[in-house]
Amino acid sequence: MTNVKILNTLFLCALLIFASCGGDSGNKIAKNGNGSDGADPSVSAELGGNGFTGEGWETTASDFEPQGDPKAKKGGSFTMVQDEFPPTYRTEGKDTRHQILSMIEGMVYEGLLTLDSKTLKYNSALATHWKISEDKTTYTFRIDPNARWSDGKPVVAEDVVATYKLLVDKGIEDPSTNGTYEENYELPVAESKYIVSVKCKKVNWRSFIYFSTRVIFPSHHLNKIDGKGYLTKYQFQMMPGSGAYVLDQDATKKGEVLVLKRRKDYWAENYQANIGLNNFDEIRFVFVLDDRLQLEKFKKGEFDFYMPSRAQWWVQELDPTNVDEISRGLIQKRKIFNYKPLGMSGLAYNTLEEPFNDIRVRKAFGMLWNVDQLIEKLFFGEYERCRSYFQGSIYENPKNPLPVYDPDQAVKLLAEAGWTKKAGQKYLTKNGKNFELDFMIDQSWERIFTPFQQDLEKVGIKLSLVNVTPQAKFEQVMGKKFKVTHQGWTGLVFPNPETSLHSKYSKEVETNNITGMANKRIDEICDIYDKTYEISERVKLMQELDAIAVSEENYSFGWVAPYGSRIAFWNKFGMPESGLTYSGDWVVVPTLWWYDADKDKALQEAKTDKNKKLEVPPMIVDYWNKRNAVAQK
16 A cells, blocks of 8 residues: 555556657667757756766666557547546646546656566656766656657746645645655756756655656646645646647536547657657546446447446356357456556455444454455456455565454454344444444445355344445545545555555545554554665565564455456457556556557448357466566576
8 A cells, every 4th residue: 555646656657658758779869869849949958958978977777678469559539537637627636546546647747757567667658867966865767858748838847846735735635645755855956958956855865766756747837826725726637748638627527528639749759768668649538427328338339449347247247159249359457467466455444433443343343344255256256355455465474364254253252342132123332332333335246245244243243334335435434534445445556555554644644544543653654664675674674574564454454356457348449469568457448459440441341240249368367476487488
């Protein structure tokens, strides 16, 4: 788990390797003097202008491998469905903790660098070069003079300074983001139009990652407002970005559809890192709250790309024997395996309030949740049991106990905690109060939690399933206005346990520490972890932290998907052999895939000719595992 705003940056820039910016190996930078063809002639070479050599600086590694497929073609459109329209178009501040906003942010804006999650090497982005001081506390970047915002203005060092000021402004109402940047960095310094430096306030090996890969915003907009003004002015508009896409304000209809259009003047379009990426002229996100309606609209062809929310639908209703379009290849199914961190999910307890301030009650609740039965009966074996905060990664403690379903032991623990049932009573009571709880869910999740509700009823606990929208639920959770909820978190290559588990956030709202975790040893580990540069030592620390956090029972773990993505789409697209990037999931698809006019023509013909069949490749794509296996021989 990590800071949710850091997630916005790293999830797209570090893990998915969108590489929406230029490198320095056989690309436009190398051919045209390290980007100096776009430099202000008044800026000297020493200050990053024309003639800058980069001697003594780092730049993109010579073995850099672009993520895009050279066969990709520009053009066409891509339409996919989402469940709920975002409450804002902003990507910073309150109400921005939505995957769709993180996705859009990574397509509209760029960071100084990108990080390849396979090689763990940095690559040029808005910055062509960078250097780190010997004591690892000062970072300096040289902005690419070719970089341009979508309004035509150049990207400059002052943009980095203005972005930092926004992130630490209390007016954006995001204490987690405020803390991450205010506690770790001093105010950046624009040393010239193209050179910017920042000094760290404390030793932290993650500081370079967080600063270099987070997206940058234009100072000529930010300098006109403060944090509070930013929340208001950009509630339903976006500042110019430097990325390959812009928000199409005219085509976007609030509550219905959100549209991005490809920039025809994208400054880094011909850079090597972008070959084969950013291919669609238009990307449309349509919003359908009801998941059953999503499925039916997809099968009717109302949108191109669909991620089945239910394992049953994937196995049964999207089975070729049930859907003619699938059996004939008009609709394709793919289950793509890669090295995406699995993350975690489970029941999250608010330990700041009764009854879950008692660890015995938390343990009991977990023992009354029959997750194995859900996986077998309801999920058709599509998921695996979670038992770690860092599931499926090197940071997972291998000695973590596997959660068990044990109602008898649960009743004993509840009795020890003072919850008993007197003769003739239906519910457990304590201090004259019945054990009754509200549990917020989207209506589509009733099938999952009704069995849990029934098991709780058997032992004397009343769990009322309250239907709310995903947005309403998340707002309550981030405000710690809940007793127990179901929550999932995306995993990262580099965990940041501080914002999720450190006690300084235990009572703060709008942070990942939604359960109120407060453990002295976890705090100590977080502090040591930040100062530990040796990865093997960090692994040991995280495994110790994982064991402690698991033992606190703030979560009762649920299930995770052991693959990168499970998707269905109409057969009119091209894609790389890998299907996804090394550690990406479905959110990379609009950037990585492309429209294939020949496939679309064949698709339209097959729609009218029921005897026509299209090619149906294997459903399982395991490119990265196979590639790694060959490399190890």
